[in-house]
Every structure is written in C-alpha cells, then in structure tokens.
Amino acid sequence: MATVEVFEAGHCRSFLCLARRADPWRVGNFPATFGLIESRGGEIVLFDTGYARNIDAAMRRFPFPLYRTLLPITLGTDAVETLRLRGIGADAVGTIVISHFHPDHIGGLRDFPQARFVCSREAWDDVRGKTGLAGLRRGFLGDLLPPDFESRLLFAEDFPAAPDAPASGAHAFVAGSERMVLVPLAGHCAGHLGLIVERSDGRRVLFAGDAVWRLSCIDDGIGPHAIGMAIQHDRRAYASTIDLLARMKREDPALVVVAAHDPAHETA
Numbered sequence: 001m002a003t004v005e006v007f008e009a010g011h012c013r014s015f016l017c018l019a020r021r022a023d024p025w026r027v028g029n030f031p032a033t034f035g036l037i038e039s040r041g042g043e044i045v046l047f048d049t050g051y052a053r054n055i056d057a058a059m060r061r062f063p064f065p066l067y068r069t070l071l072p073i074t075l076g077t078d079a080v081e082t083l084r085l086r087g088i089g090a091d092a093v094g095t096i097v098i099s100h101f102h103p104d105h106i107g108g109l110r111d112f113p114q115a116r117f118v119c120s121r122e123a124w125d126d127v128r129g130k131t132g133l134a135g136l137r138r139g140f141l142g143d144l145l146p147p148d149f150e151s152r153l154l155f156a157e158d159f160p161a162a163p164d165a166p167a168s169g170a171h172a173f174v175a176g177s178e179r180m181v182l183v184p185l186a187g188h189c190a191g192h193l194g195l196i197v198e199r200s201d202g203r204r205v206l207f208a209g210d211a212v213w214r215l216s217c218i219d220d221g222i223g224p225h226a227i228g229m230a231i232q233h234d235r236r237a238y239a240s241t242i243d244l245l246a247r248m249k250r251e252d253p254a255l256v257v258v259a260a261h262d263p264a265h266e267t268a
C-alpha cells in the first residue's frame with residue numbers, strides 16, 4: 001500500500017462546459033494535476049507531471065504560440081518544486097507514468113533525470129517524430145521531452161499482463177514493493193493510459209488522466225459539450241471509457257477516481 005497525493009502544477013483556462021456540458025459557458029480554470037505515489041519500499045512514482053517552466057522555452061517557436069492562445073496557461077508550482085518542498089529530490093523519482101503526451105501532462109519530464117518513463121506503445125508510436133503542425137495537431141511538443149527520453153522509456157504492454165484488473169488489456173509493474181496496474185483508457189488520445197494503486201487506507205486509487213475531465217461526468221453521466229467531444233481522438237471509445245469508469249465505481253464504491261483537471265483539493 002502506498003501514500004498517494006494529488007497536486008496541481010499550473011492550469012489553463014477554457015470554457016467550463018467543454019468538459020461537462022451541464023456546466024456554464026463561462027471561462028474557468030482547468031488545473032493540470034499530477035499524482036505523487038510513495039511506495040512502501042520507498043520508490044517514488046509520479047503519474048504525469050502537469051505543466052512546468054520548460055513550457056516557456058518549448059512553446060516559443062511556431063506553431064506552438066497558437067496553443068497558448070487557444071489555451072492560456074498559468075504556470076504554478078512545478079512538480080519538481082512541489083517535491084522539493086516535501087523533502088523529495090528530483091533524483092529520487094524512479095518512475096513517471098505518462099497517461100498521454102499533451103503538454104499539461106508531460107511539461108515537467110525534463111526535471112527528473114533519473115526517472116524511467118512508462119507509457120503505452122500506441123501512445124508513443126502516435127507522436128514519435130511529429131514536429132511543427134503535425135505535432136500541434138496531436139497536441140505534442142517534442143521539446144518537452146529530455147534528449148535521452150527513448151533510452152529511459154518502457155512500454156506498458158511489455159510488463160506482465162494483469163488479468164485481475166477491472167479493465168481489459170491491463171499490465172502490472174512493481175515499484176518498491178508495490179504492485180501498480182496500468183490500464184488502457186481509450187478515446188482521448190491514441191494509447192491513453194490510467195494507473196491503479198492501492199492506498200495505505202486500503203482504498204484503490206485510479207488515476208484516469210484525461211479519460212474524464214471532471215469526476216462529476218461519471219457520477220451523473222453528463223459528458224463533455226459536443227465541442228469537447230469533437231477533439232477526442234476516438235469519440236466512441238471515449239464514451240465507452242466513461243461507461244467503464246462508471247462501472248468500476250459501481251463495483252467498488254470506495255474506488256477513488258482522479259480526473260486530471262479537477263482541482264486537487266477535491267480529490268478524496
């Protein structure tokens with residue numbers, strides 16, 4: 001069992017109803033959260049990183065200023081600084097699980113020089129080598145990756161299968177003495193990935209990334225506005241994943257689902 005916390009590392013602003021059509025046509029904050037998992041064996045695992053200062057330099061060149069125009073970014077306390085304030089050095093982070101390659105999820109990868117990275121093969125194949133407009137179309141900015149990224153990259157599919165997981169196609173890895181389960185949560189991006197860990201109070205935590213932008217979407221079944229749906233990689237798969245998350249919550253009412261863009265303090 002692990003100690004699990006959720007923090008914000010900056011936010012962008014957009015219309016609230018894009019994430020959940022019952023919410024108002026009003027511009028609001030979309031926090032970029034990341035998960036900090038301290039395993040019993042002492043290994044530190046992150047789920048995503050949120051935004052980080054690396055964004056400023058990486059987004060200077062065309063066409064990425066367009067991204068900042070569409071989604072104005074406010075940088076906050078970077079993940080590496082949040083950890084430092086808790087007495088955790090950047091070198092102590094052993095693994096970073098990457099849900100997908102949008103900037104608000106990988107902004108801080110360069111700040112953790114000792115971490116191995118875990119993502120799905122499909123996610124990496126979809127963005128690898130994409131630059132300029134081809135990168136922007138996928139929301140991928142390769143300059144956010146450290147130069148040795150590929151040499152530190154492991155694919156979820158290469159870990160042992162986890163047939164006991166509540167979703168098909170899951171794989172498990174061990175960090176410290178902790179078993180962590182990587183679950184495909186399809187739809188938002190090619191190869192989008194979630195992570196299940198068991199918290200020290202016995203409750204399971206599912207980091208859902210952008211499989212759902214607001215937890216309330218799976219609580220009451222009200223999903224994104226049509227414009228929010230239009231930017232999903234695979235709309236049908238996205239809707240099926242929302243159904244899957246709702247079923248997982250029904251089957252395990254104690255399950256804590258962390259949606260990447262809910263405020264961190266609203267995460268149980």
Ligand SMILES: [Zn+2]
Pocket residue numbers: 100102188210
């Ligand atoms: Zn995303």
